Amino acid sequence: MSYELYELDELLEHIWTAREDGQVLLQEEILAPGGEEAAALEEGVRQGLLLLRERDLSVREAATPVPDGVPGFRVEGLMEVALSPEGERRARDIIRRHRLAELLFTEIFELDEAQVESGACNFEHLLSPKVIESVCTFLGHPRRCPHGKPIPPDECCNRFQVDIQPLVMRLCDLPLGEEGRIVFITPKHHARLDRLSALGLIPGSVIRLHQRQPSYVISIGETDMALDKEIAREIYVRKA
Amino acid sequence: MHNHHKAKEVPLKEGERVVLVGNPNVGKSAIFGLLTGSYVTVSNYPGTTVEITRGAAHLNKKRYQVIDTPGVNNLLPLSEDERVTRDILLSEDSHRIVQVIDSKNLRRGLLISLQLAEMELPFLLDLNMEDEARSRGITIDTDRLTQILGVGTVSTVATRRKGLDRLVGGLSQLRASSLRIDYGEPIESSLRQVVELLPQAYISRRALGLMLLAGDESLKGWLHQNLSAAAIEKIEAICLSLQEKFSHPLSYVITEIRLRWVDSILSQVVAAEKMERSSWGTTLGQWSTHPIWGIPFLLAILYLTYRFVGVFGAGTLVNFFEQTLFGRYVNPAAIRLVKAAIPLPFLQELLVGDYGLITMALTYAIAIVFPIVGTFFVIFGLMEDSGYLPRLAVMSNRVFKVMGLNGKAVLPMVLGLGCDTMAVLTTRILESNKERLIVILLLALGVPCSAQLGVILGMLGGVSLKATILWSFTVVAVIIAVGFLAARVLPGKGSDFILELPPLRLPQISNIVIKTAARIEWYLKEAVPLFALGTLFLFFLNWFGLLKAIEELASPVISGLLGLPTKATGAFIVGFLRRDYGAAGLYALAKQGQLDPIQVVVSLVTITLFVPCIANFFMIVKEKGLKVALAMAGFIFPFAILVGGMLNWLLRWMQVQL
Numbered sequence A: 001m002s003y004e005l006y007e008l009d010e011l012l013e014h015i016w017t018a019r020e021d022g023q024v025l026l027q028e029e030i031l032a033p034g035g036e037e038a039a040a041l042e043e044g045v046r047q048g049l050l051l052l053r054e055r056d057l058s059v060r061e062a063a064t065p066v067p068d069g070v071p072g073f074r075v076e077g078l079m080e081v082a083l084s085p086e087g088e089r090r091a092r093d094i095i096r097r098h099r100l101a102e103l104l105f106t107e108i109f110e111l112d113e114a115q116v117e118s119g120a121c122n123f124e125h126l127l128s129p130k131v132i133e134s135v136c137t138f139l140g141h142p143r144r145c146p147h148g149k150p151i152p153p154d155e156c157c158n159r160f161q162v163d164i165q166p167l168v169m170r171l172c173d174l175p176l177g178e179e180g181r182i183v184f185i186t187p188k189h190h191a192r193l194d195r196l197s198a199l200g201l202i203p204g205s206v207i208r209l210h211q212r213q214p215s216y217v218i219s220i221g222e223t224d225m226a227l228d229k230e231i232a233r234e235i236y237v238r239k240a
Numbered sequence B: 001m002h003n004h005h006k007a008k009e010v011p012l013k014e015g016e017r018v019v020l021v022g023n024p025n026v027g028k029s030a031i032f033g034l035l036t037g038s039y040v041t042v043s044n045y046p047g048t049t050v051e052i053t054r055g056a057a058h059l060n061k062k063r064y065q066v067i068d069t070p071g072v073n074n075l076l077p078l079s080e081d082e083r084v085t086r087d088i089l090l091s092e093d094s095h096r097i098v099q100v101i102d103s104k105n106l107r108r109g110l111l112i113s114l115q116l117a118e119m120e121l122p123f124l125l126d127l128n129m130e131d132e133a134r135s136r137g138i139t140i141d142t143d144r145l146t147q148i149l150g151v152g153t154v155s156t157v158a159t160r161r162k163g164l165d166r167l168v169g170g171l172s173q174l175r176a177s178s179l180r181i182d183y184g185e186p187i188e189s190s191l192r193q194v195v196e197l198l199p200q201a202y203i204s205r206r207a208l209g210l211m212l213l214a215g216d217e218s219l220k221g222w223l224h225q226n227l228s229a230a231a232i233e234k235i236e237a238i239c240l241s242l243q244e245k246f247s248h249p250l251s252y253v254i255t256e257i258r259l260r261w262v263d264s265i266l267s268q269v270v271a272a273e274k275m276e277r278s279s280w281g282t283t284l285g286q287w288s289t290h291p292i293w294g295i296p297f298l299l300a301i302l303y304l305t306y307r308f309v310g311v312f313g314a315g316t317l318v319n320f321f322e323q324t325l326f327g328r329y330v331n332p333a334a335i336r337l338v339k340a341a342i343p344l345p346f347l348q349e350l351l352v353g354d355y356g357l358i359t360m361a362l363t364y365a366i367a368i369v370f371p372i373v374g375t376f377f378v379i380f381g382l383m384e385d386s387g388y389l390p391r392l393a394v395m396s397n398r399v400f401k402v403m404g405l406n407g408k409a410v411l412p413m414v415l416g417l418g419c420d421t422m423a424v425l426t427t428r429i430l431e432s433n434k435e436r437l438i439v440i441l442l443l444a445l446g447v448p449c450s451a452q453l454g455v456i457l458g459m460l461g462g463v464s465l466k467a468t469i470l471w472s473f474t475v476v477a478v479i480i481a482v483g484f485l486a487a488r489v490l491p492g493k494g495s496d497f498i499l500e501l502p503p504l505r506l507p508q509i510s511n512i513v514i515k516t517a518a519r520i521e522w523y524l525k526e527a528v529p530l531f532a533l534g535t536l537f538l539f540f541l542n543w544f545g546l547l548k549a550i551e552e553l554a555s556p557v558i559s560g561l562l563g564l565p566t567k568a569t570g571a572f573i574v575g576f577l578r579r580d581y582g583a584a585g586l587y588a589l590a591k592q593g594q595l596d597p598i599q600v601v602v603s604l605v606t607i608t609l610f611v612p613c614i615a616n617f618f619m620i621v622k623e624k625g626l627k628v629a630l631a632m633a634g635f636i637f638p639f640a641i642l643v644g645g646m647l648n649w650l651l652r653w654m655q656v657q658l
């Protein structure tokens, strides 16, 4: 992927989030901040916007100042950008990839905030639509990223609303009375993994969920066990 | 690597030890009971609070010592209990091992068997609970299992003595297992390197090496005694570089490989028919933890407890003991005897006076407290043996979470309703130090023991239902509030709630009789001397006229803040010795019509929250040290008075009618 396209994606991402937040973006925030390079930056944004227009990704840039408080994307109070349908679609995809990646890193890999951000930023440019669909399915077609912002749905999510269930789900989401085979466990600390494994809870083991309230009760083989929800959330199963 | 042992049989010699190991709730104690009969001693394992039960057995006309170890799920210890069991296996003289397995949970049992095999210790597999496995459609091919493991296997049903002779027979022909697990590369090559550095030990070097690879911290001491610093360093380096090749901790990787082996063994020996699990036990078990039906279930059990302990124990039995036995026969006879035999008025007063050792201490300990505590222990034994207690933990987990605890804390808390002192001892089942501290504090602060509860409920019943509700509400609210704060103030963290729920079973009468008898014996030994001590203390205070002086001194607090008659001071003074004793003093006052309803509630709330009794205090010192015990008492004493004072003020200000 060319550097140019990379930059363009970043720009689209910013346009989308700024619009979502009803926020005014200063020119420096669009690319990297840095006082000295302000002129170069201004030049960069100008080129970026130009590029957007060239590729029919944006339809309008108002050259005149827009009054404060109007939602939209504005550069230094000078310009407003609106996206074309194609630009809209592309921005949606990027946001979707970014937020799904965030969720994947936070929930499954349990990385910390900083790692999640840099990871997600790199990922969003790399993942193919097929992979993204798998990730989305794997996560059970989530609606919100870890920061609570909406994840734009795609076809796979709409299909899900009709019949498809996530491939892998948390133990706590397994329907009552049904069996699931453990796929992996992501415990908060090692001691928990050791305790669960001593009780026979390892990937491959089949467990059944009996109740959620007032505590989670599962059975493995002929043993019944009660667990905290926190632990049930860390066990991922595939419906058997 | 796979140096298959020639299966050599090791005959059992006279005087040898037989060690029972196995997962929790597999019937070890039941087997232990069958083997030993009545010569049982319970002692703490050296340096720990973990209890080990030992007993003598006469089998085949020979004498053995049998040891019941704490249940373990893995021999890579995660708790003090598991470490003790592992240490017993490591210690030189525990030659004969019987592993008790719950046949319907063979998988969990075999995880331990593989480790015993690895240690190259001779052992026998006892596939217990064969009845339950069969009723669930599970059959085990024991011949095939014997063939794979190379050790003897017997099936038993401990509760019906089934298979006992085969078990005894099998004991004299123990073999070390010939099974060796292949952990694959790179573990095997690291293991070889570690094994070369290890000295010859009682268990196999391979097993020790695996424990070290798994990062078993509890072996540190052993390492430093048996190895040079250089060798230890080398081992640590090997472990580190091996760990780098795995994303999961090695302890987990090793357990996982073992479980894969277990699963492949299972596929060869177990046939499971798909059967609907619908015995009465499973159905009741599901009800008992159901979010809705669990509550009436709990209430029904509470009601039965109340009928048995509150009405039968505290009513019928106490009446009989106090009024008939002691009131009509023991005390009058004692008074006559003492007056006739001892002419000294001082001694007469000491033995049979108002604060006499016989007329007060003995009457109180035997006639009032004993029936209540005894009936409570019966109920507790029933809950324990039927398997209801862990279900109570499921039901109450949420409430305990507020207090930085989890459902497991329900066990010491409920036992505290029997005897707080004994309950302090059982806090060791909790995993973190913080949890133990919080539970000990709450026990000392607000959980009334059954003796006290009996007296309190009797007194409140004489006032009104409203008063009873007000008292319970205040005490529960104070417990939760203090727990909530303690969870935030005390350092450390809670622990995971992962609790096995054994099936509900019909309680075994013999088990309950044995356990209740042991608890009552403990209670009599512990409590009766303290009653005597407390009475003696009061007697001397009274004899020297100090009781009056203290009453005057304390009256601003007692009558000013709490709004109680000055005579109530005596009750609070004895409350220092035992809270139930103090409550009994208040009971006497109320019976004489000296307390109005508000005074009853205020005094009872105060005495409920009042300082832990002396025995409880000493137990806290023993478990947590003098500093902690003093700090707790120093907080609880003024706090109880404060709560009582606030309640008094609030009730009078709102002009509550009780």
Ligand SMILES: Nc1nc2c(ncn2[C@@H]2O[C@H](COP(=O)(O)OP(=O)(O)O)[C@@H](O)[C@H]2O)c(=O)[nH]1
Pocket: B022, B023, B024, B025, B026, B027, B028, B029, B030, B031, B071, B128, B129, B130, B131, B132, B156, B157, B158, B159, B160, B385, B386, B505, B508, B511
């Ligand atoms: N049905 C059945 N119950 C058993 C058998 N052996 C023990 N039990 C019950 O299982 C429960 C746990 O037994 P216990 O000996 O305390 O297990 P431990 O924790 O391993 O010492 C008790 O209620 C016993 O009565 C058995 O062979 N069959």
Ligand SMILES: [Zn+2]
Pocket: A099, A102, A145, A146, A147, A148, A149
């Ligand atoms: Zn986000």
Ligand SMILES: [Zn+2]
Pocket: A136, A137, A141, A142, A154, A155, A156, A157, A158, A160
């Ligand atoms: Zn989707």
